[in-house]
Amino acid sequence: MRGSYDHEEAAHNAGSLSEPAYLATAQHFDSAETMRATAAGEREGWVYARRGNPTVGYLEETVAALEGYQVDAEVSAAVTTTGMAAITLATMPFLSTAVGDKPNIVASPACYGSTVMVFDKRYGDERGVSVRWVDDPLSIDSWERYIDADTRFLYAESPSNPTVQLVDIPALAALARRARIPLIIDGTLATPALMRPLGLGADIVVHSLTKAAGASGRSMGGAVIARRDLDLRGQPAEMCADFAGYLRQGPMRDMGSVLSPFNAWTLLADIRELRARVDTMSASALRVAEHLAGRGDVVEVFYPGLPGHRTHHLAKRDMWLVDSGGPGRGAVNRFGFLLGFRPAGGVPAARRAMDRLGLVWRANNLGQVKSTATIPAIGTHLQVAGDDPGDAPVPPDMIRLSVGLEDADDIIEDLDQALAGSDVTGRRSTSAAGTVAGIAADPAE
Ligand SMILES: *Cc1c(COP(=O)(O)O)cnc(C)c1O
Numbered sequence: 297m298r299g300s301y302d303h304e305e306a307a308h309n310a311g312s313l314s315e316p317a318y319l320a321t322a323q324h325f326d327s328a329e330t331m332r333a334t335a336a337g338e339r340e341g342w343v344y345a346r347r348g349n350p351t352v353g354y355l356e357e358t359v360a361a362l363e364g365y366q367v368d369a370e371v372s373a374a375v376t377t378t379g380m381a382a383i384t385l386a387t388m389p390f391l392s393t394a395v396g397d398k399p400n401i402v403a404s405p406a407c408y409g410s411t412v413m414v415f416d417k418r419y420g421d422e423r424g425v426s427v428r429w430v431d432d433p434l435s436i437d438s439w440e441r442y443i444d445a446d447t448r449f450l451y452a453e454s455p456s457n458p459t460v461q462l463v464d465i466p467a468l469a470a471l472a473r474r475a476r477i478p479l480i481i482d483g484t485l486a487t488p489a490l491m492r493p494l495g496l497g498a499d500i501v502v503h504s505l506t507k508a509a510g511a512s513g514r515s516m517g518g519a520v521i522a523r524r525d526l527d528l529r530g531q532p533a534e535m536c537a538d539f540a541g542y543l544r545q546g547p548m549r550d551m552g553s554v555l556s557p558f559n560a561w562t563l564l565a566d567i568r569e570l571r572a573r574v575d576t577m578s579a580s581a582l583r584v585a586e587h588l589a590g591r592g593d594v595v596e597v598f599y600p601g602l603p604g605h606r607t608h609h610l611a612k613r614d615m616w617l618v619d620s621g622g623p624g625r626g627a628v629n630r631f632g633f634l635l636g637f638r639p640a641g642g643v644p645a646a647r648r649a650m651d652r653l654g655l656v657w658r659a660n661n662l663g664q665v666k667s668t669a670t671i672p673a674i675g676t677h678l679q680v681a682g683d684d685p686g687d688a689p690v691p692p693d694m695i696r697l698s699v700g701l702e703d704a705d706d707i708i709e710d711l712d713q714a715l716a717g718s719d720v721t722g723r724r725s726t727s728a729a730g731t732v733a734g735i736a737a738d739p740a741e
Pocket of ligand 1: 378379380381408410453456457482484485503504505506507516517518
């Protein structure tokens, strides 16, 4: 992937092989007239860093190229300070009361903790938006039931963090198209290396670039990528024509959530290796997931690459390593780098296993080149965790593991030694069961 920075462009940048980092906050002009023409958009230039910056622009073009690859539509992108800023910017403009004073949104509850907070607290409690969480994101009826003339958008994460559930994007896109509202997908976990939701019919995609896009862990960032010429009921024409461009020139510029050019520069370096990295990390994650699923002291493994996973069929259909051929043409399914598992013995066992990790880092991040583990219920998803290990949106005893670039055997060895010491209650009950079995067997002797 070359992106927008090519040989010709390098020639204007002292031959620099990498995109230059323009860290200045403003541009100097040779005359008042050039200043006016640039500010008016009649001439190329960037004026002031909140309105745009060349290094940030390179990242926007790169992200648009990746997410729009093999998509039969024109797409554009806006990058933001964080993934949450991207989600806020991608959704808030649709809630304008100029369109109607009783907006509602329909969303999958299997969402990142802060996304649930934005919808429930910032939109619901503070702004009176009716937030309709669908009962079963896999049932299309369950979505359709909640859509009415005041619905502003459909929203889902696919796969979701941390239970890695997919949604049926083409089916939801058909619903959205009929209602003339946008389908917004958080594609952070799949990354464009494995899935491009715009190609499956979604209208807008959001990403946390903090995750696999920025795998070296140096910068936060987010992105909104949208197809152009959206057909949306009641929304302003300029917003529909080029949603990402509209964000850059309106809401983002006014509210100030622009990415620092330095962060854009580090993300540009990382994102270039996205495909190779996600390929290797996903292949390792499948091995780790299969290994954990084979351990007697692991109650449940969440990974869409395992045939027993609830959305394995969707993952088989929609998650392909980019440029590995099409379905039926030698293409390679890859299921991502994130998995979850519940050690036998409940919360104490999960905590003990976490504490014993020696190679894997205990950290609330994912998609990094370094493998990281967290217990979402006490970390990333503290706000939305439940008490019931079986049914809660985020089981309290679930360890989330993001598989990095270390050797898969080393990761497995670390997990094995961590689990071997973790199953306190489980081991006790196993040995108790063994004793009982032994007693039961004894009388025969
Ligand atoms: C981390 C994450 C976010 C939020 O991104 P930040 O860069 O931390 O703001 C949103 N969605 C998903 C799926 C995430 O994993």
